[in-house]
Amino acid sequence: MQTIRHELADGIATVTFDEPGSAVNTMCLALQQDLTEVVSRIVADRAGLKGIVLQSAKPTFFAGADLKSLMRLTEADAQQGFREIEQMKKNFRALETLGLPVVACLNGSALGGGWEVALAAHHRIAVDEGRAQFGLPEVTLGLIPGGSGITKMTRLLGLLGAQPYLVEGRTFGAREGQRLGLIHELVPDAAALRERALAWIAGHPHARQPWDEKGYKIPGGTPAHPSVAAALSVAPAMLRKTTRGLYPAPEAALSAMVEGALVDVDTALRIESRYLAKLMAGANARAMISAFFFDLNAIKSGRSRPQGVARSQPRRIGVLGAGMMGAGIAWANASHGIPTVLKDLSLDKAEAGRACSARIAEALVAKGRMTMTEQSALLERIRPTARNGDLAGCDLIIEAVFENRALKAEVTRAAEPLLEPANGFATGVFASNTSTLPIGGLAAASARPEKFIGIHFFSPVDKMKLVEIIRGRQTDDETVARAYDYVQAIGKLPIVVNDSRGFFTSRVFGTFVMEGAAMLGEGIPAAVIENAGMQAGMPVGPLAVLDETSLALSVHVLEQTRADAAAEGRTHADSAGERLVELMVKEHKRLGRAAGGGFYDYPEGGRKTLWPSLKTLFERPGAPWDLAELKDRLLWRQSIETARCLHEGVLNSVHEANIGSIFGIGFPAWTGGALQFVYGMGIARFAERAAQLAEKHGGGFAMTPQLIETLEERQPRY
Structure with missing residues (x-):
């Protein structure tokens, strides 16, 4: 035997x-x-x-x-x-x-x-x-x-x-x-x-x-x-x-x-x-085994981490910006034993951020997942401040300020000189928690661009497991490895991607929500669009997600994209979904949930409901729609964009594509991830359906022979 x-x-x-x-x-x-x-x-x-x-x-x-x-x-x-x-x-x-x-x-x-x-x-x-x-x-x-x-x-x-x-x-x-x-x-x-x-x-x-x-x-x-x-x-x-x-x-x-x-x-x-x-x-078992065993273990084992760099964990972290994101990052650090300096423009704002971290801990105490003693010790590790000088001693600083290139450059120049060496490394690491702005452009404000990296957390930080690490053109292996070790040290899943506008997750997420907005512009009822997303397996519909992430932020990103394209001597081609979201913000003053309402109304103490005016403004009685096709549009559009990220070198691996899509943007787990969805169906069959969708709904669904060739070359073999 x-x-x-x-x-x-x-x-x-x-x-x-x-x-x-x-x-x-x-x-x-x-x-x-x-x-x-x-x-x-x-x-x-x-x-x-x-x-x-x-x-x-x-x-x-x-x-x-x-x-x-x-x-x-x-x-x-x-x-x-x-x-x-x-x-x-x-x-x-x-x-x-x-x-x-x-x-x-x-x-x-x-x-x-x-x-x-x-x-x-x-x-x-x-x-x-x-x-x-x-x-x-x-x-x-x-x-x-x-x-x-x-x-x-x-x-x-x-x-x-x-x-x-x-x-x-x-x-x-x-x-x-x-x-x-x-x-x-x-x-x-x-x-x-x-x-x-x-x-x-x-x-x-x-x-x-x-x-x-x-x-x-x-x-x-x-x-x-x-x-x-x-x-x-x-x-x-x-x-x-x-x-x-x-x-x-x-x-x-x-x-x-x-x-x-x-x-x-x-x-x-x-x-x-x-x-x-x-x-x-059956196909479902193969898809889920692929994602939740092979792909997940590839992440946990550090297959994407640069080799030959000693493992490390930051001794002290600075977080710039004490809003919901900064407070969430501070909580994640402190809950894993890492002292954190939480800085904002005023002590009051910094203390409000610490209070937000405290509320996360209080919820865990109420559920019996944390003791009062552990909560107290956690909060002791978060030091609110308005002074740059208090960042001295940090070997990792993460800026989590508003998505504005000038503001990010300002805080980078002010805080970066305070970084200290640690764990045998010559200097500390400066990271930007940006969701869309290219790291290469942000690193221009850094005196040490090789030690500048993107670390993109997802909201809410205490619940979202994924962290997207973005490598700029000048970022060195040591910095990537240290970022990877940090993300694992706070109990999260790191994927490493290369620099690009929107990187991987935000770029693919954008195709999902903007495809939903485009459907609304075609006259399809909002309730049908939302149900199509849910029935396809997404956590929520595309319009609800846009509300949560802020329509105003989407328009800000669109304007920044247009400006950057103009600076490069070209014109950004607005999609139908982007134009509709801009219309919602600028003409109808619907900015999203945080501002009181977007595609949905949010009555105090009640359940959200679709904004009634969507029916009169956009819905067209008799507009043709097929539920199966709507579901296909939402899934195919995301998978095709993911394939493009792989083809263009934004993504380094299939396993990061699948885990990133599931844990970062909520791509349906039953598929095994955005690329496993393609492989599980068969590349030829997927491409045939993509061609049908491209003919009816535009170039976002188009797959070039080169893209198909990349998918074939990178298909996992078991």
């Missing part, structure tokens, strides 16, 4: 998972084959055995499925997948019904298929340490726990108790697992696992699973129980409200739970296998 060691001593069969050439154990094909072999050996040795111990030779117990192999599956592979799942569960059932005690020694995390291996044991012992995670997060990858996890967790926790762990993919630590009854015993370290396993085997010579005991009943009752039935009657509607029908895995998990609870264990296991086989051979 390649992946499993099987040893017999003193009547104990020890099964050690040890996949060669891998840092973790996975449910690869070789392991599945080896599991069949080792189970057949154990069955043959049954008469001379006292018990079975399952353990791992890796730092963790078991990591789950072999996701690379899943990425290669197609619908034609579903039947073979079903047979493989059934064989794996046949092995699990053989172990747990052998009449011998089986103990799982969990020396570290056991997730997905790894937790299902653990569930084949009658007794689970885990090391009591905070980092290990257990559970079945498959739905986050477009799959379900189909290796017996749904059937067994439902029978251990009940239909209602198991839902968060199966339908939502919630994981848990060792102590929570013990409280739930899923982990039976905790030990202080891995060295104590085997001794406790042998002791339990000696005391339980004829162990059986709960569901195999005579008279067993599911906790809380079956779907026929009145209280369970009442909850299940609304569960599908609530789930559909969350998934919008775009994520099949949670719905499949709920169906398998309920159907499986109405039948015997072995039938329930078969139901589970059928649902998983269909999902694992």
